[in-house]
Amino acid sequence: MEFRLDKKRLLTSLTLTGLFNTIIALFLTHLGFGGGFIINLIFSQCVGLCICLFILVGHLLVKRPSLAGHAILLVIAMPTGAAAGAFIGAWIADISFSEILPGRPALFIQILFVGVLFGTMITYFFFSREKISQTETQLQEEQIRGLTLEKQTLETHLKLLQAQIEPHFLFNTLSNILSLLDTDPGRGKTMLVDLTRYLRSSLSRTRERTTTLGEEMDLVRAYLQIHKVRMGERLRYAIEVPETFRNVSLPPMLVQPLVENAVKHGIEPGIEGGEILIRAEESADRYRVVVADTGAGLSDESSGGVGLANVRERLKALFDGKARLVLEENEPSGLKAILEIPHE
Amino acid sequence: MNEIRAIIADDEALLRHFLRARLSEVWPELIISGEAQNGKEALALIERHHPHIAFLDIRMPGLTGMEVADKIAGACRVVFVTVTPTRWRPLTRRRWTTFSNPFPMSGFKRR
Numbered sequence: 001m002e003f004r005l006d007k008k009r010l011l012t013s014l015t016l017t018g019l020f021n022t023i024i025a026l027f028l029t030h031l032g033f034g035g036g037f038i039i040n041l042i043f044s045q046c047v048g049l050c051i052c053l054f055i056l057v058g059h060l061l062v063k064r065p066s067l068a069g070h071a072i073l074l075v076i077a078m079p080t081g082a083a084a085g086a087f088i089g090a091w092i093a094d095i096s097f098s099e100i101l102p103g104r105p106a107l108f109i110q111i112l113f114v115g116v117l118f119g120t121m122i123t124y125f126f127f128s129r130e131k132i133s134q135t136e137t138q139l140q141e142e143q144i145r146g147l148t149l150e151k152q153t154l155e156t157h158l159k160l161l162q163a164q165i166e167p168h169f170l171f172n173t174l175s176n177i178l179s180l181l182d183t184d185p186g187r188g189k190t191m192l193v194d195l196t197r198y199l200r201s202s203l204s205r206t207r208e209r210t211t212t213l214g215e216e217m218d219l220v221r222a223y224l225q226i227h228k229v230r231m232g233e234r235l236r237y238a239i240e241v242p243e244t245f246r247n248v249s250l251p252p253m254l255v256q257p258l259v260e261n262a263v264k265h266g267i268e269p270g271i272e273g274g275e276i277l278i279r280a281e282e283s284a285d286r287y288r289v290v291v292a293d294t295g296a297g298l299s300d301e302s303s304g305g306v307g308l309a310n311v312r313e314r315l316k317a318l319f320d321g322k323a324r325l326v327l328e329e330n331e332p333s334g335l336k337a338i339l340e341i342p343h344e
Numbered sequence: 345m346n347e348i349r350a351i352i353a354d355d356e357a358l359l360r361h362f363l364r365a366r367l368s369e370v371w372p373e374l375i376i377s378g379e380a381q382n383g384k385e386a387l388a389l390i391e392r393h394h395p396h397i398a399f400l401d402i403r404m405p406g407l408t409g410m411e412v413a414d415k416i417a418g419a420c421r422v423v424f425v426t427v428t429p430t431r432w433r434p435l436t437r438r439r440w441t442t443f444s445n446p447f448p449m450s451g452f453k454r455r
Contacts, residue, residue, distance in 0.1 A: 168427070171427040172356075172359075172427045174427075175358075175359055175362055175427045176356065176358045176359065176362075178362060179358040179359065179361050179362035179365070180358060182361075182362075182365060183358075183361065229358070230356050230358065230359075231355070231356065232357060234355075268355075268403070268405060269405050270405055271381075271382045271384070271405045271406045273405075
Protein backbone atom coordinates (compact mmCIF):
# COMPACT_ATOMS: atom_id res chain seq x y z
CA MET A 1 0.00 0.00 0.00
CA GLU A 2 1.36 3.37 -0.92
CA PHE A 3 0.69 6.46 1.15
CA ARG A 4 0.47 9.82 -0.44
CA LEU A 5 0.55 12.74 1.91
CA ASP A 6 -1.26 15.77 0.58
CA LYS A 7 -2.92 18.74 2.25
CA LYS A 8 -6.35 17.10 2.18
CA ARG A 9 -5.20 13.87 3.77
CA LEU A 10 -3.25 15.74 6.47
CA LEU A 11 -6.29 17.87 7.30
CA THR A 12 -8.81 15.00 7.48
CA SER A 13 -6.39 12.89 9.52
CA LEU A 14 -5.85 15.64 12.07
CA THR A 15 -9.55 16.57 12.27
CA LEU A 16 -10.63 12.96 12.77
CA THR A 17 -7.91 12.39 15.34
CA GLY A 18 -9.03 15.50 17.22
CA LEU A 19 -12.57 14.20 17.20
CA PHE A 20 -11.50 10.78 18.48
CA ASN A 21 -9.37 12.45 21.18
CA THR A 22 -12.38 14.39 22.45
CA ILE A 23 -14.45 11.21 22.57
CA ILE A 24 -11.65 9.41 24.44
CA ALA A 25 -11.42 12.30 26.95
CA LEU A 26 -15.17 12.16 27.51
CA PHE A 27 -15.01 8.39 27.91
CA LEU A 28 -12.12 8.50 30.41
CA THR A 29 -13.82 11.27 32.42
CA HIS A 30 -16.97 9.20 32.51
CA LEU A 31 -14.98 6.30 33.95
CA GLY A 32 -13.60 8.66 36.58
CA PHE A 33 -10.08 8.38 35.22
CA GLY A 34 -7.53 11.20 35.42
CA GLY A 35 -7.96 14.70 36.68
CA GLY A 36 -11.27 15.97 35.26
CA PHE A 37 -12.47 16.58 31.71
CA ILE A 38 -10.25 19.57 30.91
CA ILE A 39 -7.04 17.85 32.00
CA ASN A 40 -8.10 14.63 30.22
CA LEU A 41 -8.89 16.59 27.04
CA ILE A 42 -5.51 18.32 27.08
CA PHE A 43 -3.69 15.03 27.55
CA SER A 44 -5.72 13.03 25.07
CA GLN A 45 -5.38 15.73 22.40
CA CYS A 46 -1.65 15.99 22.96
CA VAL A 47 -1.06 12.26 22.99
CA GLY A 48 -3.42 11.53 20.07
CA LEU A 49 -2.14 14.31 17.82
CA CYS A 50 1.46 13.42 18.61
CA ILE A 51 0.89 9.77 17.67
CA CYS A 52 -0.93 10.86 14.50
CA LEU A 53 1.90 13.23 13.50
CA PHE A 54 4.58 10.66 14.27
CA ILE A 55 2.86 8.07 12.06
CA LEU A 56 2.35 10.60 9.26
CA VAL A 57 6.00 11.65 9.43
CA GLY A 58 6.94 7.96 9.42
CA HIS A 59 4.94 7.44 6.23
CA LEU A 60 6.56 10.50 4.76
CA LEU A 61 9.99 8.99 5.37
CA VAL A 62 9.08 5.47 4.21
CA LYS A 63 6.83 5.87 1.19
CA ARG A 64 6.04 2.23 0.52
CA PRO A 65 6.49 0.21 3.68
CA SER A 66 6.09 -3.58 3.76
CA LEU A 67 3.81 -5.18 6.32
CA ALA A 68 6.74 -5.65 8.73
CA GLY A 69 7.74 -2.07 8.02
CA HIS A 70 4.25 -0.97 9.02
CA ALA A 71 4.48 -2.90 12.26
CA ILE A 72 7.90 -1.50 13.14
CA LEU A 73 6.70 2.00 12.31
CA LEU A 74 3.70 1.65 14.62
CA VAL A 75 5.69 0.04 17.44
CA ILE A 76 8.12 2.95 17.38
CA ALA A 77 5.69 5.79 16.65
CA MET A 78 2.97 4.89 19.12
CA PRO A 79 4.92 4.87 22.46
CA THR A 80 7.21 7.74 21.47
CA GLY A 81 4.18 9.74 20.30
CA ALA A 82 2.37 8.95 23.55
CA ALA A 83 5.42 9.91 25.64
CA ALA A 84 5.96 13.14 23.73
CA GLY A 85 2.23 13.90 24.05
CA ALA A 86 2.38 13.26 27.78
CA PHE A 87 5.21 15.75 28.24
CA ILE A 88 3.56 18.41 26.08
CA GLY A 89 0.24 17.83 27.88
CA ALA A 90 1.99 18.25 31.22
CA TRP A 91 3.60 21.43 30.01
CA ILE A 92 0.26 22.88 28.78
CA ALA A 93 -1.67 21.78 31.88
CA ASP A 94 1.11 23.30 33.92
CA ILE A 95 1.72 20.12 35.88
CA SER A 96 5.35 19.96 36.83
CA PHE A 97 7.31 17.19 35.21
CA SER A 98 8.37 15.92 38.56
CA GLU A 99 4.77 14.98 39.22
CA ILE A 100 4.82 12.66 36.26
CA LEU A 101 8.40 11.55 36.14
CA PRO A 102 10.11 10.27 38.16
CA GLY A 103 7.80 11.18 41.05
CA ARG A 104 4.79 9.26 39.73
CA PRO A 105 5.91 6.81 37.10
CA ALA A 106 2.55 5.05 37.44
CA LEU A 107 0.70 7.98 35.85
CA PHE A 108 3.17 8.16 33.01
CA ILE A 109 2.78 4.46 32.32
CA GLN A 110 -0.99 4.82 32.48
CA ILE A 111 -0.93 7.60 29.89
CA LEU A 112 1.40 5.55 27.73
CA PHE A 113 -0.84 2.50 28.01
CA VAL A 114 -4.07 4.36 27.26
CA GLY A 115 -2.37 6.15 24.36
CA VAL A 116 -1.12 2.97 22.77
CA LEU A 117 -4.44 1.17 23.29
CA PHE A 118 -6.59 3.83 21.65
CA GLY A 119 -3.81 4.64 19.21
CA THR A 120 -3.89 1.07 17.91
CA MET A 121 -7.64 1.14 17.46
CA ILE A 122 -7.62 4.47 15.64
CA THR A 123 -4.64 3.55 13.50
CA TYR A 124 -6.51 0.41 12.49
CA PHE A 125 -9.49 2.60 11.52
CA PHE A 126 -7.30 4.85 9.38
CA PHE A 127 -5.57 1.88 7.81
CA SER A 128 -8.88 0.25 6.79
CA ARG A 129 -10.16 3.55 5.48
CA GLU A 130 -7.08 4.02 3.32
CA LYS A 131 -7.30 0.47 2.04
CA ILE A 132 -10.97 0.85 1.07
CA SER A 133 -10.34 4.10 -0.77
CA GLN A 134 -7.37 2.62 -2.61
CA THR A 135 -9.42 -0.44 -3.60
CA GLU A 136 -12.12 1.85 -4.93
CA THR A 137 -9.60 3.87 -6.92
CA GLN A 138 -8.18 0.66 -8.35
CA LEU A 139 -11.63 -0.55 -9.30
CA GLN A 140 -12.37 2.73 -11.02
CA GLU A 141 -9.09 2.64 -12.88
CA GLU A 142 -9.85 -0.89 -14.04
CA GLN A 143 -13.29 0.14 -15.20
CA ILE A 144 -11.81 3.05 -17.14
CA ARG A 145 -9.24 0.73 -18.68
CA GLY A 146 -11.97 -1.72 -19.68
CA LEU A 147 -14.05 0.99 -21.29
CA THR A 148 -11.05 2.39 -23.14
CA LEU A 149 -10.26 -1.06 -24.54
CA GLU A 150 -13.86 -1.52 -25.63
CA LYS A 151 -13.82 1.86 -27.34
CA GLN A 152 -10.59 1.02 -29.14
CA THR A 153 -12.03 -2.28 -30.34
CA LEU A 154 -15.09 -0.56 -31.73
CA GLU A 155 -12.99 2.10 -33.40
CA THR A 156 -10.79 -0.57 -34.97
CA HIS A 157 -13.84 -2.37 -36.29
CA LEU A 158 -15.15 0.80 -37.81
CA LYS A 159 -11.78 1.58 -39.36
CA LEU A 160 -11.57 -1.95 -40.76
CA LEU A 161 -15.03 -1.74 -42.19
CA GLN A 162 -14.24 1.56 -43.87
CA ALA A 163 -10.96 0.20 -45.19
CA GLN A 164 -12.61 -2.89 -46.69
CA ILE A 165 -15.23 -0.98 -48.59
CA GLU A 166 -12.96 1.74 -49.83
CA PRO A 167 -14.92 3.86 -52.33
CA HIS A 168 -12.23 3.76 -55.00
CA PHE A 169 -12.02 -0.01 -54.93
CA LEU A 170 -15.78 -0.40 -54.98
CA PHE A 171 -16.44 2.04 -57.82
CA ASN A 172 -13.50 0.81 -59.81
CA THR A 173 -14.72 -2.77 -59.57
CA LEU A 174 -18.26 -1.79 -60.49
CA SER A 175 -17.04 0.16 -63.54
CA ASN A 176 -15.01 -2.85 -64.61
CA ILE A 177 -18.04 -5.09 -64.29
CA LEU A 178 -20.10 -2.59 -66.25
CA SER A 179 -17.51 -2.62 -69.00
CA LEU A 180 -17.37 -6.42 -69.04
CA LEU A 181 -21.14 -6.63 -69.44
CA ASP A 182 -20.68 -5.07 -72.92
CA THR A 183 -17.75 -7.19 -73.99
CA ASP A 184 -17.58 -10.36 -71.95
CA PRO A 185 -20.68 -10.98 -69.79
CA GLY A 186 -19.28 -14.30 -68.52
CA ARG A 187 -16.20 -12.67 -67.05
CA GLY A 188 -18.36 -9.84 -65.76
CA LYS A 189 -20.45 -12.36 -63.90
CA THR A 190 -17.37 -14.02 -62.41
CA MET A 191 -16.11 -10.66 -61.22
CA LEU A 192 -19.47 -9.85 -59.69
CA VAL A 193 -19.37 -13.16 -57.85
CA ASP A 194 -15.89 -12.36 -56.55
CA LEU A 195 -17.00 -8.91 -55.44
CA THR A 196 -20.03 -10.32 -53.67
CA ARG A 197 -17.90 -12.94 -51.93
CA TYR A 198 -15.40 -10.31 -50.91
CA LEU A 199 -18.01 -7.89 -49.58
CA ARG A 200 -19.95 -10.56 -47.76
CA SER A 201 -16.97 -11.93 -45.92
CA SER A 202 -15.53 -8.49 -45.15
CA LEU A 203 -18.79 -7.32 -43.71
CA SER A 204 -19.49 -10.39 -41.62
CA ARG A 205 -15.93 -11.00 -40.62
CA THR A 206 -15.10 -7.62 -39.15
CA ARG A 207 -17.64 -8.42 -36.49
CA GLU A 208 -16.25 -11.84 -35.62
CA ARG A 209 -13.38 -12.39 -33.25
CA THR A 210 -11.66 -15.24 -35.04
CA THR A 211 -11.65 -16.79 -38.45
CA THR A 212 -9.55 -19.49 -40.07
CA LEU A 213 -6.58 -19.09 -42.34
CA GLY A 214 -8.58 -20.97 -44.98
CA GLU A 215 -11.44 -18.47 -44.93
CA GLU A 216 -8.99 -15.61 -44.89
CA MET A 217 -7.30 -17.07 -47.97
CA ASP A 218 -10.66 -17.35 -49.77
CA LEU A 219 -11.23 -13.68 -49.07
CA VAL A 220 -7.75 -12.75 -50.25
CA ARG A 221 -8.18 -14.88 -53.39
CA ALA A 222 -11.43 -13.07 -54.25
CA TYR A 223 -9.69 -9.76 -53.64
CA LEU A 224 -6.73 -10.65 -55.85
CA GLN A 225 -8.98 -12.11 -58.54
CA ILE A 226 -10.82 -8.78 -58.77
CA HIS A 227 -7.52 -6.94 -59.15
CA LYS A 228 -6.36 -9.49 -61.70
CA VAL A 229 -9.32 -8.69 -63.94
CA ARG A 230 -8.55 -4.98 -63.63
CA MET A 231 -4.83 -5.17 -64.15
CA GLY A 232 -4.54 -8.18 -66.44
CA GLU A 233 -0.98 -9.36 -67.04
CA ARG A 234 0.43 -6.67 -64.80
CA LEU A 235 -0.64 -8.63 -61.75
CA ARG A 236 0.51 -12.21 -61.21
CA TYR A 237 -0.12 -13.96 -57.94
CA ALA A 238 0.18 -17.32 -56.21
CA ILE A 239 -1.21 -18.55 -52.93
CA GLU A 240 0.83 -21.38 -51.43
CA VAL A 241 -1.01 -22.28 -48.27
CA PRO A 242 -1.09 -26.04 -47.56
CA GLU A 243 -4.46 -27.65 -46.89
CA THR A 244 -3.30 -28.55 -43.37
CA PHE A 245 -3.17 -24.86 -42.53
CA ARG A 246 -6.76 -24.15 -43.47
CA ASN A 247 -8.08 -24.68 -39.95
CA VAL A 248 -5.52 -22.51 -38.19
CA SER A 249 -7.55 -19.89 -36.38
CA LEU A 250 -6.51 -16.28 -36.44
CA PRO A 251 -8.21 -12.90 -35.99
CA PRO A 252 -9.91 -11.60 -39.14
CA MET A 253 -8.47 -8.94 -41.40
CA LEU A 254 -4.82 -9.32 -40.60
CA VAL A 255 -3.67 -10.85 -43.90
CA GLN A 256 -5.91 -8.87 -46.25
CA PRO A 257 -4.38 -5.46 -45.38
CA LEU A 258 -0.93 -6.89 -46.20
CA VAL A 259 -2.18 -8.07 -49.60
CA GLU A 260 -3.89 -4.76 -50.21
CA ASN A 261 -0.66 -2.98 -49.34
CA ALA A 262 1.26 -5.20 -51.79
CA VAL A 263 -1.21 -4.40 -54.59
CA LYS A 264 -1.40 -0.68 -53.89
CA HIS A 265 2.22 0.15 -53.15
CA GLY A 266 4.00 -2.79 -54.77
CA ILE A 267 2.25 -3.63 -58.03
CA GLU A 268 0.10 -0.67 -59.06
CA PRO A 269 2.83 2.01 -59.26
CA GLY A 270 5.05 -0.02 -61.61
CA ILE A 271 4.43 0.00 -65.36
CA GLU A 272 5.41 -3.65 -65.61
CA GLY A 273 3.39 -4.61 -62.56
CA GLY A 274 4.68 -7.55 -60.58
CA GLU A 275 4.09 -10.70 -58.64
CA ILE A 276 2.50 -11.38 -55.26
CA LEU A 277 3.30 -14.58 -53.44
CA ILE A 278 1.45 -15.63 -50.30
CA ARG A 279 2.92 -18.43 -48.21
CA ALA A 280 2.17 -19.97 -44.84
CA GLU A 281 4.68 -21.90 -42.77
CA GLU A 282 5.00 -23.23 -39.25
CA SER A 283 7.86 -23.29 -36.77
CA ALA A 284 8.06 -24.76 -33.27
CA ASP A 285 6.06 -22.07 -31.56
CA ARG A 286 4.45 -19.93 -34.25
CA TYR A 287 2.77 -19.64 -37.63
CA ARG A 288 4.17 -17.34 -40.25
CA VAL A 289 2.14 -15.86 -43.09
CA VAL A 290 4.35 -14.22 -45.69
CA VAL A 291 3.07 -11.75 -48.27
CA ALA A 292 5.85 -10.95 -50.74
CA ASP A 293 5.64 -8.63 -53.73
CA THR A 294 8.15 -7.72 -56.42
CA GLY A 295 7.32 -4.03 -56.41
CA ALA A 296 9.17 -0.91 -55.38
CA GLY A 297 10.05 -2.27 -51.93
CA LEU A 298 10.34 -0.49 -48.63
CA SER A 299 9.42 3.14 -48.92
CA ASP A 300 8.19 5.67 -46.46
CA GLU A 301 4.73 5.04 -47.68
CA SER A 302 4.65 1.29 -47.13
CA SER A 303 6.37 1.27 -43.76
CA GLY A 304 4.16 3.99 -42.41
CA GLY A 305 0.98 3.10 -44.28
CA VAL A 306 -2.32 3.32 -42.45
CA GLY A 307 -3.15 -0.31 -43.29
CA LEU A 308 0.05 -1.73 -41.83
CA ALA A 309 -0.07 0.54 -38.79
CA ASN A 310 -3.58 -0.75 -38.22
CA VAL A 311 -2.39 -4.37 -38.39
CA ARG A 312 0.40 -3.63 -35.92
CA GLU A 313 -2.01 -1.95 -33.53
CA ARG A 314 -4.39 -4.88 -33.64
CA LEU A 315 -1.62 -7.46 -33.15
CA LYS A 316 -0.53 -5.57 -30.07
CA ALA A 317 -4.04 -5.44 -28.67
CA LEU A 318 -4.96 -9.04 -29.53
CA PHE A 319 -1.75 -10.91 -28.69
CA ASP A 320 -0.28 -8.77 -25.96
CA GLY A 321 3.03 -8.35 -27.78
CA LYS A 322 3.47 -12.05 -28.63
CA ALA A 323 2.64 -11.63 -32.31
CA ARG A 324 4.39 -9.29 -34.68
CA LEU A 325 4.58 -7.91 -38.20
CA VAL A 326 8.01 -7.84 -39.81
CA LEU A 327 8.81 -5.95 -43.00
CA GLU A 328 11.79 -7.11 -45.04
CA GLU A 329 13.31 -6.38 -48.40
CA ASN A 330 12.20 -9.07 -50.83
CA GLU A 331 14.76 -10.67 -53.16
CA PRO A 332 15.42 -9.49 -55.84
CA SER A 333 13.05 -6.58 -55.33
CA GLY A 334 9.96 -5.55 -53.47
CA LEU A 335 8.62 -5.92 -49.97
CA LYS A 336 8.08 -8.96 -47.79
CA ALA A 337 5.52 -8.59 -45.01
CA ILE A 338 5.70 -11.39 -42.45
CA LEU A 339 2.97 -11.99 -39.94
CA GLU A 340 4.10 -14.06 -36.95
CA ILE A 341 1.39 -15.50 -34.74
CA PRO A 342 2.07 -17.74 -31.74
CA HIS A 343 0.42 -21.15 -31.40
CA GLU A 344 -2.56 -21.11 -29.12
CA MET B 345 -11.42 20.54 -90.49
CA ASN B 346 -13.33 20.93 -87.30
CA GLU B 347 -12.94 17.36 -86.22
CA ILE B 348 -11.95 17.00 -82.59
CA ARG B 349 -9.36 14.44 -81.60
CA ALA B 350 -8.77 12.97 -78.16
CA ILE B 351 -6.60 10.41 -76.43
CA ILE B 352 -7.51 8.16 -73.53
CA ALA B 353 -5.04 7.20 -70.80
CA ASP B 354 -5.87 4.63 -68.16
CA ASP B 355 -3.88 1.71 -66.82
CA GLU B 356 -6.95 -0.51 -66.83
CA ALA B 357 -7.93 -1.87 -70.25
CA LEU B 358 -11.56 -2.38 -69.25
CA LEU B 359 -11.94 1.18 -68.07
CA ARG B 360 -10.40 2.50 -71.31
CA HIS B 361 -12.91 0.44 -73.20
CA PHE B 362 -15.70 1.64 -70.95
CA LEU B 363 -14.77 5.29 -71.46
CA ARG B 364 -14.45 4.86 -75.23
CA ALA B 365 -17.87 3.20 -75.37
CA ARG B 366 -19.56 5.90 -73.32
CA LEU B 367 -17.84 8.67 -75.27
CA SER B 368 -19.02 7.23 -78.57
CA GLU B 369 -22.57 7.30 -77.23
CA VAL B 370 -22.56 10.88 -75.98
CA TRP B 371 -20.11 12.32 -78.53
CA PRO B 372 -20.07 10.17 -81.70
CA GLU B 373 -18.07 12.75 -83.72
CA LEU B 374 -15.12 12.65 -81.35
CA ILE B 375 -12.12 10.82 -82.79
CA ILE B 376 -10.06 8.79 -80.35
CA SER B 377 -6.62 8.85 -81.87
CA GLY B 378 -4.88 6.70 -79.32
CA GLU B 379 -4.93 4.90 -76.00
CA ALA B 380 -2.23 4.85 -73.38
CA GLN B 381 -1.70 2.37 -70.56
CA ASN B 382 0.41 4.57 -68.33
CA GLY B 383 1.53 8.13 -67.80
CA LYS B 384 4.65 7.88 -69.94
CA GLU B 385 2.73 6.48 -72.89
CA ALA B 386 0.13 9.21 -72.45
CA LEU B 387 2.82 11.89 -72.63
CA ALA B 388 4.33 10.35 -75.78
CA LEU B 389 0.89 10.04 -77.33
CA ILE B 390 0.02 13.68 -76.71
CA GLU B 391 3.35 14.83 -78.14
CA ARG B 392 2.89 12.69 -81.25
CA HIS B 393 -0.80 13.27 -82.01
CA HIS B 394 -1.41 16.76 -80.63
CA PRO B 395 -4.98 15.93 -79.61
CA HIS B 396 -7.47 18.57 -78.57
CA ILE B 397 -8.45 16.66 -75.46
CA ALA B 398 -6.64 14.21 -73.21
CA PHE B 399 -8.73 11.99 -70.97
CA LEU B 400 -6.37 11.14 -68.13
CA ASP B 401 -6.81 8.70 -65.30
CA ILE B 402 -5.47 10.25 -62.12
CA ARG B 403 -3.85 7.13 -60.65
CA MET B 404 -1.54 5.62 -63.25
CA PRO B 405 1.85 3.94 -63.04
CA GLY B 406 4.86 5.76 -64.47
CA LEU B 407 3.38 9.24 -64.29
CA THR B 408 0.12 10.14 -62.63
CA GLY B 409 -2.52 11.97 -64.61
CA MET B 410 -1.67 15.16 -62.79
CA GLU B 411 2.03 14.83 -63.59
CA VAL B 412 1.17 14.36 -67.26
CA ALA B 413 -1.04 17.45 -67.12
CA ASP B 414 1.84 19.42 -65.61
CA LYS B 415 4.30 18.27 -68.26
CA ILE B 416 2.16 19.07 -71.30
CA ALA B 417 1.70 22.57 -69.92
CA GLY B 418 -1.62 23.34 -71.53
CA ALA B 419 -0.85 21.80 -74.95
CA CYS B 420 -4.37 20.42 -74.93
CA ARG B 421 -7.42 20.36 -72.72
CA VAL B 422 -7.29 17.77 -70.00
CA VAL B 423 -10.22 15.87 -68.58
CA PHE B 424 -9.39 13.97 -65.45
CA VAL B 425 -11.24 10.71 -65.30
CA THR B 426 -11.91 8.86 -62.12
CA VAL B 427 -14.41 6.28 -61.05
CA THR B 428 -14.62 7.62 -57.55
CA PRO B 429 -17.04 10.46 -57.00
CA THR B 430 -15.12 11.62 -53.95
CA ARG B 431 -11.61 12.66 -53.03
CA TRP B 432 -11.29 15.77 -55.10
CA ARG B 433 -8.93 17.31 -52.66
CA PRO B 434 -5.72 16.94 -54.69
CA LEU B 435 -7.48 18.54 -57.63
CA THR B 436 -9.24 21.38 -55.91
CA ARG B 437 -6.17 22.28 -53.93
CA ARG B 438 -4.53 23.58 -57.11
CA ARG B 439 -5.79 25.95 -59.71
CA TRP B 440 -6.14 24.08 -62.98
CA THR B 441 -6.72 26.91 -65.42
CA THR B 442 -6.41 25.00 -68.66
CA PHE B 443 -8.58 22.10 -67.73
CA SER B 444 -12.22 21.48 -67.53
CA ASN B 445 -13.65 20.18 -64.31
CA PRO B 446 -12.93 16.60 -63.43
CA PHE B 447 -15.96 14.42 -63.53
CA PRO B 448 -16.62 10.83 -62.62
CA MET B 449 -17.28 8.29 -65.32
CA SER B 450 -20.57 7.52 -63.72
CA GLY B 451 -21.53 11.06 -64.74
CA PHE B 452 -21.76 10.10 -68.43
CA LYS B 453 -25.27 10.37 -69.71
CA ARG B 454 -26.87 10.22 -73.11
CA ARG B 455 -27.78 13.67 -74.31
